[in-house]
Amino acid sequence: MRTVFINGEYLPEDEAKISIFDRGFLFADSIYEVTTVVNGKLVDFTSHMTRLRRSLNELSMPSPADDDTLLTMHRELIKRNKIDQGLVYMQVSRGVADRSFLYPSQETPATLVAFTQVNQVLETPALADGIKVISVEDQRWARRDIKTTQLLYPSMAKMQAKSQGADDAWLIEDGLVTEGTSNNAFIVTAEGTLVTRPLSNDILHGTTRKALLDCAASMQIKFEERAFTLEEAKHAREAFISSASCFAVPVVSIDGTRVGDGKRGPVTARLQEAYRHEQVDSGI
Numbered sequence: 016m017r018t019v020f021i022n023g024e025y026l027p028e029d030e031a032k033i034s035i036f037d038r039g040f041l042f043a044d045s046i047y048e049v050t051t052v053v054n055g056k057l058v059d060f061t062s063h064m065t066r067l068r069r070s071l072n073e074l075s076m077p078s079p080a081d082d083d084t085l086l087t088m089h090r091e092l093i094k095r096n097k098i099d100q101g102l103v104y105m106q107v108s109r110g111v112a113d114r115s116f117l118y119p120s121q122e123t124p125a126t127l128v129a130f131t132q133v134n135q136v137l138e139t140p141a142l143a144d145g146i147k148v149i150s151v152e153d154q155r156w157a158r159r160d161i162k163t164t165q166l167l168y169p170s171m172a173k174m175q176a177k178s179q180g181a182d183d184a185w186l187i188e189d190g191l192v193t194e195g196t197s198n199n200a201f202i203v204t205a206e207g208t209l210v211t212r213p214l215s216n217d218i219l220h221g222t223t224r225k226a227l228l229d230c231a232a233s234m235q236i237k238f239e240e241r242a243f244t245l246e247e248a249k250h251a252r253e254a255f256i257s258s259a260s261c262f263a264v265p266v267v268s269i270d271g272t273r274v275g276d277g278k279r280g281p282v283t284a285r286l287q288e289a290y291r292h293e294q295v296d297s298g299i
Contacts, residue, residue: 018095019130039108043165046070047106056298062222079127096131105129145265146182153186169196191242199224203253203282209238223257230289253280
């Protein structure tokens with residue numbers, strides 16, 4: 016049985032309880048971060064904390080703890096649950112108050128919970144074999160840059176993909192790819208240029224996205240931050256997704272159309288190796 020963290024206590028998972036009046040439960044008035052663990056160490060933890068602070072600020076939500084305290088908590092969960100490869104999920108809500116659309120006072124204590132999951136991130140076949148995606152209309156709210164727990168529509172889109180024999184969905188708005196259900200989207204053009212959508216309110220500001228672009232710059236891989244169409248993606252030389260839990264996974268098919276030669280491309284492979292060297296090997 017896992018040990019989980021809830022509001023300053025480490026408890027067996029079956030003893031962890033949250034009030035029915037918690038605003039995360041009632042309004043999805045909560046944010047989260049997922050940090051990958053490899054060899055018992057946290058990958059890109061600082062970037063996750065930077066994004067956490069941004070999400071808290073955008074929602075005027077009080078912080079439950081400073082970064083050092085959160086790092087100690089993450090490490091303790093890894094230790095107690097003997098996690099070698101996996102992840103730590105952390106969620107912060109605005110806290111417990113009578114149901115009202117208005118925020119409670121700033122003095123209301125935030126709710127902080129965290130737990131671990133085992134996930135063999137370095138051995139997943141998808142890293143080499145790739146995944147198939149379908150395209151669906153992007154019907155999420157307009158502040159996708161805030162990492163909130165409002166994930167019902169991405170869940171619906173992923174279920175639609177599964178029902179059609181695919182692994183994930185790319186979300187489309189005005190003919191342009193925004194991102195995947197829980198990941199950022201990349202393509203490599205016929206000329207070898209790496210392309211991903213620029214940061215805005217339209218997409219999540221992915222920590223792995225940033226790290227991969229840093230890797231591309233250091234390897235002198237040309238890249239552009241711009242929107243791209245679904246048709247451009249289908250005719251790209253390569254495509255892949257990025258997230259903290261999957262790193263960089265090739266996309267080999269979009270709506271049944273093979274991308275490139277239907278295999279992991281050389282740019283994707285180089286970025287996978289660079290990310291592993293620069294980020295995974297420097298975990299804390």
